[in-house]
Amino acid sequence: MNATDPIRRSTDIHRLLDEAFAGVELTPETQDLKEEIRDNLLFRVAELEASGVEPSDAARRAIAELGDIRALVDGEAAAASPARPESASAAALRNQVRPKPGFVVRTVLISIVAAVALVLLVLGLVGVLSFGTGVLIGLSAVFGAGLGVVTADALRQETTTNHPLPTGRAVAFGASTGVLLAGLAFTGVVIVRLDLAWIILGALLVIAAIGVLSYLGATQTNRHKPWMVEQQRAMRTGNRFEEDPASAARFGIYTAATWTVAFVVAIVLGFTVGWLWAPVALVGGFVVMLIVLARMLFGADARSKG
Incomplete structure (x- = not known):
């Protein structure tokens, strides 16, 4: 070479x-x-x-x-080039969990029963159908119990995004939801058919249910599946209640206290001024709850930026 x-x-x-x-x-x-x-x-x-x-x-x-x-x-x-993250729709499709046929059938049947009970209750309250007071109270109970069972059953199911809730907590959520709805329906029966003093019982049922639901919500831990958690991290915008469980607990307490006062004021207005003024207290309670929610979610950020 x-x-x-x-x-x-x-x-x-x-x-x-x-x-x-x-x-x-x-x-x-x-x-x-x-x-x-x-x-x-x-x-x-x-x-x-x-x-x-x-x-x-x-x-x-x-x-x-x-x-x-x-x-x-x-x-x-x-x-x-960096790998593109999997889209939310693709991740959901890959991890899809189809509902069990038995759950679907139960939900449809119980929901139909609850809907029929609500329709009959309303028709009885407005006088279209002649039902006794006991029947109306029973329809209120059926309506609340039906949706409470549906709620508990749904929370016990594995879904595409969530693991099933433990039986005890699912039953507590369902029972509280049922009591809340039954209490509201019973309040309607009281206004139309019973002595208005019975409205105290309806108010106690509603307040107790709201208190339990607030506690359950404040103490609820993450039940999202890992793929959903990753998607949330990628799209997270910040949630003070998730980052600060103590704030969530305080909001639950404030909510229960607000609605307790609102119902008491509504009862007082009903007996003193007239029942037409009672809803004003409930509207006021709702407004106060929204203001408290806004301050707890955004008040700290506003102060830190200032």
């Missing part, structure tokens, strides 16, 4: 490599890849020549062994 062989070898490699990269956009990453390939080709050509292959043939053979240059460039770009 004479002294011109390395120069000739390098010239052949440069020419053939430039031809192979023709039409490929030379970004800094692509240029680095090209130089790395050039070094490897020079080493490979030297090996081939040492084995007896002619220099020009060795250069072409080394280039041919590379394969498709564009595929190499695309593969390098794909490796350099």
